[in-house]
Amino acid sequence: MIPAQYLEALMMEQALGDPWLATNALSYVQALAMDEEDAFPEVQVTALNAIGLPQSYVPTAYGGTFRNCETFVAMGRVLARRNMSVAVAYSTMLWSTLGWLGGSEAQKRDIARWIMDHGSFPCLAYSEAEHGADLSANQLTATLNEDGSYTLNGEKWPINRAIRSDFLVLLARTDAAAHMRNHSLFIVHKNQLNSRCYYHLPRVKTHGLKGCDISGIGFRDCVIPASCLVGTEGHGLELALKGFQVTRTFCTALSLGVGDTALRLVADYASCRRLYGDSIDRLPHTQDVLANAYTSQLIAESVSIVSARGLHVCPELYSSWSSIAKVEVCHLVDFSCKQLSGVLGARFYMRDQQGVGIFQKFIRDGAVVSIFDGSSVVCLDSLATLLDTLTRDNTPPPTESCLTLLFDLEATLPALDYARLKLFSREGDPLMGAVPQLIERLEQLSPCGDCGEQALQRLKDAGRRFLDEVVRLKAEIREPVARGGRNSARRFSQAERYCAVYGVAACLGIWLFNREKFGSAFKTGLWLEAVLQRELSAEFRSGTLEPRLASALFEHMDSQRKRGEMFSIMSWPLAKTDRAEQMRRVDVHKEHYDELRTF
Amino acid sequence: MNCVPFDLPHYRNKLSAMVEREMRLEQGTVASDRNLAEYGLDSIAALTIAGDLEDELGIELPPTLLWDYPSIDDLASYLLAAANPNLGDVA
Numbered sequence: 001m002i003p004a005q006y007l008e009a010l011m012m013e014q015a016l017g018d019p020w021l022a023t024n025a026l027s028y029v030q031a032l033a034m035d036e037e038d039a040f041p042e043v044q045v046t047a048l049n050a051i052g053l054p055q056s057y058v059p060t061a062y063g064g065t066f067r068n069c070e071t072f073v074a075m076g077r078v079l080a081r082r083n084m085s086v087a088v089a090y091s092t093m094l095w096s097t098l099g100w101l102g103g104s105e106a107q108k109r110d111i112a113r114w115i116m117d118h119g120s121f122p123c124l125a126y127s128e129a130e131h132g133a134d135l136s137a138n139q140l141t142a143t144l145n146e147d148g149s150y151t152l153n154g155e156k157w158p159i160n161r162a163i164r165s166d167f168l169v170l171l172a173r174t175d176a177a178a179h180m181r182n183h184s185l186f187i188v189h190k191n192q193l194n195s196r197c198y199y200h201l202p203r204v205k206t207h208g209l210k211g212c213d214i215s216g217i218g219f220r221d222c223v224i225p226a227s228c229l230v231g232t233e234g235h236g237l238e239l240a241l242k243g244f245q246v247t248r249t250f251c252t253a254l255s256l257g258v259g260d261t262a263l264r265l266v267a268d269y270a271s272c273r274r275l276y277g278d279s280i281d282r283l284p285h286t287q288d289v290l291a292n293a294y295t296s297q298l299i300a301e302s303v304s305i306v307s308a309r310g311l312h313v314c315p316e317l318y319s320s321w322s323s324i325a326k327v328e329v330c331h332l333v334d335f336s337c338k339q340l341s342g343v344l345g346a347r348f349y350m351r352d353q354q355g356v357g358i359f360q361k362f363i364r365d366g367a368v369v370s371i372f373d374g375s376s377v378v379c380l381d382s383l384a385t386l387l388d389t390l391t392r393d394n395t396p397p398p399t400e401s402c403l404t405l406l407f408d409l410e411a412t413l414p415a416l417d418y419a420r421l422k423l424f425s426r427e428g429d430p431l432m433g434a435v436p437q438l439i440e441r442l443e444q445l446s447p448c449g450d451c452g453e454q455a456l457q458r459l460k461d462a463g464r465r466f467l468d469e470v471v472r473l474k475a476e477i478r479e480p481v482a483r484g485g486r487n488s489a490r491r492f493s494q495a496e497r498y499c500a501v502y503g504v505a506a507c508l509g510i511w512l513f514n515r516e517k518f519g520s521a522f523k524t525g526l527w528l529e530a531v532l533q534r535e536l537s538a539e540f541r542s543g544t545l546e547p548r549l550a551s552a553l554f555e556h557m558d559s560q561r562k563r564g565e566m567f568s569i570m571s572w573p574l575a576k577t578d579r580a581e582q583m584r585r586v587d588v589h590k591e592h593y594d595e596l597r598t599f
Numbered sequence: 600m601n602c603v604p605f606d607l608p609h610y611r612n613k614l615s616a617m618v619e620r621e622m623r624l625e626q627g628t629v630a631s632d633r634n635l636a637e638y639g640l641d642s643i644a645a646l647t648i649a650g651d652l653e654d655e656l657g658i659e660l661p662p663t664l665l666w667d668y669p670s671i672d673d674l675a676s677y678l679l680a681a682a683n684p685n686l687g688d689v690a
Binding site: 134136178179180182241382389423 | 635636645
């Protein structure tokens with residue numbers, strides 16, 4: 001079963017066809033060929049425009065189809081599992097979020113029109129060569145003129161799609177002094193610029209995402225109209241940080257796509273590669289790696305789902321939750337990829353052998369996600385600062401309805417309200433607060449055919465150990481620390497463990513609230529037992545999983561692989577072998593859902 | 600609002616000590632009329648100081664407090680007005 005909010009992603013998966021069919025625009029063959037040439041994915045971006053993908057970035061209130069963050073993440077995953085260069089080249093469309101978040105009605109209508117009618121792409125012009133993540137130190141200036149217009153001077157670099165974008169989401173200094181209200185945000189269409197007053201900086205050659213237009217843009221006395229200012233002058237950094245709260249959460253889609261393909265490629269290879277008289281996926285160590293990578297993928301998926309749903313439920317918390325989601329999902333997938341590469345042996349280094357050449361492209365491309373929208377270190381630094389607040393005991397535990405909205409994939413979510421995003425959350429973390437409730441809920445369960453007495457008892461024991469770990473971590477976080485200066489390495493490690501707690505809690509909640517929905521393998525809870533057995537780490541070591549669990553998880557993974565399904569807690573049908581793409585716009589109807597969910 | 604009202608110098612002294620501790624500056628370094636960003640205050644330090652103030656004063660403060668009141672003088676005036684609403688509006 002797969003919930004209705006996945007319909008768009010299911011349809012997109014079928015429309016894009018089998019990635020192994022070379023003639024499909026989003027095939028691995030074409031991805032590798034473009035990668036070899038550092039080529040921008042022109043055909044692919046045009047094809048995605050043709051199926052109406054731009055509409056999915058525009059809220060329904062402005063004529064688009066965006067209404068559900070979980071849907072949006074699922075669509076990103078479908079794209080990323082095929083070709084990360086395409087997914088990332090297209091992903092700049094997401095910077096329209098800054099318009100939905102802080103723009104005027106007129107700006108929102110303009111952006112919607114640019115995107116949907118013209119297939120126009122924005123780029124995010126924040127970074128400057130000298131200042132990295134230190135946005136408040138940036139030097140590109142927007143000087144206010146008497147008539148209300150602004151004059152731009154300076155350069156932004158490196159910027160994804162600087163050359164190929166049609167409009168800019170631009171952060172510019174509007175006050176020379178050093179303070180946090182010294183920047184303002186502007187949304188500027190390039191056709192509003194005098195062509196003699198701006199220039200592009202050449203594309204940079206990169207190790208990953210080789211086809212992407214990583215370049216820059218510069219301005220010399222370039223005047224932009226007053227109508228380009230977003231929100232209040234001086235509030236640019238605040239808007240920028242709130243924008244990241246949304247986009248970081250959506251980055252999980254990219255990592256999930258990478259994780260799926262990396263595992264699928266290696267599992268396919270291991271099932272065919274014969275050594276010592278049998279396929280190597282019969283070797284205990286290989287099974288252990290594949291089972292662990294599968295477990296990591298399910299944790300990453302659970303984190304991604306809960307964080308996407310949470311944007312609708314508790315957006316006030318996203319100064320922390322967006323960082324947690326991005327850090328944990330990247331960590332899980334990146335580590336899995338490294339371990340999976342060992343299974344390929346010498347073929348890991350070959351570019352075009354037995355269909356595994358694409359693996360390294362995915363590793364290279366996937367590794368870049370951890371530096372998008374604030375690197376993992378930046379995110380952990382921010383989270384480390386918030387740990388005291390997040391673990392406060394004075395926040396009441398979350399209500400049952402809050403937990404249902406977060407975890408029950410059939411619960412209808414409220415609309416996303418950008419106005420509820422807060423620069424910093426000053427509330428305790430409901431997911432952390434919910435752990436005792438979740439464990440209590442687990443304790444109340446009775447054995448059933450899929451999860452018998454012994455299996456359930458093991459889960460309950462592991463759940464209690466997890467609760468103890470959470471209590472220990474909270475106590476550690478509350479230990480007095482020397483104040484002042486930057487966050488210590490120890491605080492960073494607590495933040496990392498906090499991310500891991502979030503991951504385990506997300507899995508626990510997803511299992512408890514959906515046990516009857518996703519079939520027998522899900523209901524056994526063996527995957528959850530594996531999650532709990534790995535304790536609080538996104539990384540895994542050989543032999544951590546009991547052999548019976550490694551074997552069971554391997555079999556679950558392998559049956560999804562053989563059935564042609566996404567590696568997922570759900571039954572999510574992928575495009576069948578040799579399915580040709582169908583690049584035309586299809587409006588979504590209920591009958592499509594009924595057809596696809598039983599595909 | 601359950602904080603005990605104090606006078607402006609009290610808030611100035613308290614804030615100076617807190618900021619200097621958080622930013623690892625020597626006592627007496629921070630001039631009360633200077634923008635704290637000039638001493639290296641970033642968004643994370645701003646949040647930490649706002650959080651410490653909340654804990655110490657027992658009141659809820661806006662998360663952008665140090666963005667909108669960027670000097671010790673600005674902050675002290677804000678806190679004084681927050682603790683004594685009758686003194687005038689808090690901008």
